[in-house]
Amino acid sequence: MVVVVVVEVVTENKWWWGFYMERFPQRQLFGGTVSTNFPLRFQDVSNIRQVPDNQEVFVDPERDESVIIELLEMKHELADNISATWFLQDLATEQCAEGNIVTEQSAVFEAQGLGYRNIPSVVTTATAQMAISKGRQGREAQNLVKVYLANLRLKGVGTDILITAYEPVFISPSSESARSVGAGLTVPAAELGWTSMGDVFKQVVATFRVNDWNLFGADAL
Template identity: 65%
Template sequence: MPGEDCLVRPLFGGAITSCFPPRFQDVSNIREVPNHQEVFADPSRDESFIFELLDLKREVGDNGSAVWFLRDIANEQDAAETMVLEHSGTLEAVGLGCGGGPTIVTTAVGKMALTKGRQGREAQNLVRVYLANLRLKEVSTDVLITAYEPILIKISMFRNDPNPHSFSAYGFS
């Protein structure tokens, strides 16, 4: 994405904005997306972004919260071969606060074998997952920003879909 043009996108009815390449399409134009998520995908590259608003996980410490969420995603998606490749410590994002309090940010990068939709384990793809957790304690919210980048795509995933660039293969919830 370095060097690519970016498009400012309103998220969650304009409450938040972000900027990323226009090649990422709004998945809600294709299928229903839960109200607490904004999902964008580039079907030609099989890459995606998910912005998610969650109730603050008070039982999870700030340090390592991104790793906790990365492992939680792996568990929820029944990922195989999950590995945390790197993670940051905590940092306070000045000017990114909400409700007057500080925003604590942690990041993690992992590698997972994931299956999209209802396909079996034989169709698992190896993906790199980039996750940032922004903790807005003043409004009891964890913001997750997750990006999926394919490392190895199993060709069999498109067996039932004659158009490999359609969104029918996307099974994010």
């Protein structure tokens, strides 16, 4: 898959349009039992540090953007239409985020190609903007981050799959991210010829596939 990005650039007081193509190859997750498509600039964090068995974490270190896929036991008590916002708010609480403002929330859609034993799966998404610190840094080092979250509810195997993407908007001078990305407002991805984080997130969700349902244990056999 190739995504075409249109970029407007100014040089010598003249505007022109440049076209960049960023490839979205299929990425194998959880030993190939799951796959989805996103750019190779997102590197597998497990090559650097240990990642929990129920997570796959990928980071673009030059932009401090990240994509996380997480498998959780389904919270059956959650209604489908509020599940994405609930997980987003839970994430904000877990990370001691401030200013959690949900800016978008989708309706409930059937997740095409992800049904199991004639039991359909559904997906909802939500987006928020919040202030988050990196690692164990304090509130003085909080970055303003746009967070995209999708909840794929695989009801046939009792699993909530969370797809979360982080896009920094403003980097605090005190944040450890400032050393690699620079402090202040981040440069929009399109200005550098990359696909926006919002579009990367949409592709990850749209191309998500289960290749081996045995990943989900005895219930899937």
